[in-house]
Amino acid sequence: MRGSIIRRASLALCAFAVIAASGVAMAQAQLTPAEAIQHRQEQLRRLGASFKAANDQLRSHSPDLAVVRTSAQSIATLAEDFPNWFPQGSGPGPGLDTHAKAEIWSNAAGFGEQVSQLQAAAQSFNQVSAGSDVAAITASARALGARCASCHTDFRERS
Amino acid sequence: MGERAGEREGAARVRVWDGPLRLFHWSLPVLIAFSWWCAESGNLEWHRWSGYTILTLVLFRLVWGFVGSDTARFSQFVRGFRSIGAHLRGAAGPTLGHNPLGALSVVAMLALLLAQTMLGLFAVDIDGIESGPLAVFVSFEQGRIAAEAHHLVFNTLLVLIALHLLAIAFYALVKRENLVGPMITGARRFEGPAGQPPRMAPLWRAILVAALAAGLVYAVAHAFWLF
Numbered sequence: 001m002r003g004s005i006i007r008r009a010s011l012a013l014c015a016f017a018v019i020a021a022s023g024v025a026m027a028q029a030q031l032t033p034a035e036a037i038q039h040r041q042e043q044l045r046r047l048g049a050s051f052k053a054a055n056d057q058l059r060s061h062s063p064d065l066a067v068v069r070t071s072a073q074s075i076a077t078l079a080e081d082f083p084n085w086f087p088q089g090s091g092p093g094p095g096l097d098t099h100a101k102a103e104i105w106s107n108a109a110g111f112g113e114q115v116s117q118l119q120a121a122a123q124s125f126n127q128v129s130a131g132s133d134v135a136a137i138t139a140s141a142r143a144l145g146a147r148c149a150s151c152h153t154d155f156r157e158r159s
Numbered sequence: 160m161g162e163r164a165g166e167r168e169g170a171a172r173v174r175v176w177d178g179p180l181r182l183f184h185w186s187l188p189v190l191i192a193f194s195w196w197c198a199e200s201g202n203l204e205w206h207r208w209s210g211y212t213i214l215t216l217v218l219f220r221l222v223w224g225f226v227g228s229d230t231a232r233f234s235q236f237v238r239g240f241r242s243i244g245a246h247l248r249g250a251a252g253p254t255l256g257h258n259p260l261g262a263l264s265v266v267a268m269l270a271l272l273l274a275q276t277m278l279g280l281f282a283v284d285i286d287g288i289e290s291g292p293l294a295v296f297v298s299f300e301q302g303r304i305a306a307e308a309h310h311l312v313f314n315t316l317l318v319l320i321a322l323h324l325l326a327i328a329f330y331a332l333v334k335r336e337n338l339v340g341p342m343i344t345g346a347r348r349f350e351g352p353a354g355q356p357p358r359m360a361p362l363w364r365a366i367l368v369a370a371l372a373a374g375l376v377y378a379v380a381h382a383f384w385l386f
Contacts, residue, residue: 049299051287056295060386145288149201152285 036090037098043078043085050074051145054129058138065129068137072122072129075144079122082115099157114151121147170350175255175341175357177228179365183216184342187272190216191316203289207279211376214276217269218372219365226364229357230256237262253351264326267319275312280379282306292379295386 031039054071057063091102104111121144128140176184190213197206224233236257243259245251257265280291283302294302330336341347378384 045299048283048285048287048303052283052290052294052299052302055288055290056386059295061384141288145286148286148288156285 031087033089033093033096036085036087037096037100040085040090040098040100043081047075047078050078051141051148055141055145058134058141063134065132065134065137069129072126076122076126079119082118083112086111101155101157104155111151111155114147114154118144118147118151170348172346173255173349173356174345174359175230175347175349176345177231177359177365178345178362179219179223179360179369180227180231181342181345183220183223186216187213188320191320195313203284207291207380210276210279211380213272214379215369215372215376217272217276218375219369220269221273222368222372223360223365226360226368228360231360237266253349255349255351255357261326264319264323268323271312271316271319275309275316278305278309278312282309292382295382 050071054068054075057065057067086100086104088105090096090098091100091105092098121140125137125140125144129137131137190209194206194209194213197203197209220231223231229235236254236259238259242251243263246254246259251259280293281297281302282305283290283294283297283299284306285303287299290302291305294305297305327338330338
């Protein structure tokens with residue numbers, strides 16, 4: 001009799017765990033496609049604004065490296081979150097206003113490779129910015145920009 | 160330009176377009192095409208320098224429109240909509256420089272080129288890495304709006320350029336009047352009322368205006384050394 005109580009309790013616990021887990025998954029998937037697109041665009045604009053802030057400083061006669069470092073850190077964090085901005089169904093579709101190409105999902109491996117390279121470049125930029133070699137930081141920024149450009153070429157519709 | 164400027168007896172050969180104006184005119188198609196190609200191929204550094212040159216030319220032309228040769232002056236050909244009507248009816252006589260209808264084209268072209276170059280100064284690209292020199296003074300969002308407007312104005316410019324070419328073709332094929340030759344050589348045959356030939360502005364004045372325009376654009380390219 002005791003064995004069957006433990007068995008039943010374990011089964012109930014498992015069932016609870018499965019329901020809880022799917023509840024979490026559902027919470028994450030609760031964004032409608034339109035909301036997912038809007039969230040993605042907001043995050044990408046934050047990314048662009050951070051990068052602009054850094055590049056503006058690097059172009060200046062006396063760059064404020066504190067601004068560059070703050071930007072580099074934001075960019076690195078955003079880059080880590082990047083893959084989460086492309087849930088299934090948030091690509092081109094009827095009534096959906098996005099520049100994301102369908103290839104992001106049909107060529108997930110290729111897109112994933114681009115994202116990995118972005119993350120690596122962002123980490124590198126973050127590390128180099130910790131120092132004070134403006135030339136090296138600028139070169140790192142250019143490399144990061146090239147990553148943005150190359151992925152946009154492959155996976156973003158031209159405006 | 161006037162009616163049927165052919166090889167008529169009594170038609171005098173007149174200087175109509177000064178050198179600086181002709182140089183200004185022909186530089187534009189070259190630079191506009193070059194700017195477009197640079198943007199398409201991702202050469203944003205060259206694109207900016209091409210844009211700075213166009214801006215210098217436009218600023219030069221705007222000032223030249225007040226201090227240049229007679230035929231370059233806005234007061235001479237920008238005459239208002241009544242004169243356009245009179246010209247179209249044939250009520251006005253032959254014109255030596257830009258006729259009132261051509262004046263519309265000149266004003267529109269200069270306005271679009273000025274708008275295009277100024278928008279470029281503030282534009283930021285999608286990657287946040289390439290931007291105009293004055294983009295440091297605006298936000299990423301504002302720079303993106305400037306970039307989108309820069310694309311839109313370019314398309315409008317293409318329409319205006321197409322109209323310009325159609326007009327030149329119309330004059331050549333229908334009115335049998337060669338407008339291209341005079342814009343190259345600066346001279347044309349004119350059988351209108353024999354009056355004072357247009358006064359040509361001295362070269363030093365053109366050099367001075369061009370130098371001032373270039374100096375201003377140089378300062379703009381460096382964001383006035385404020386950043």
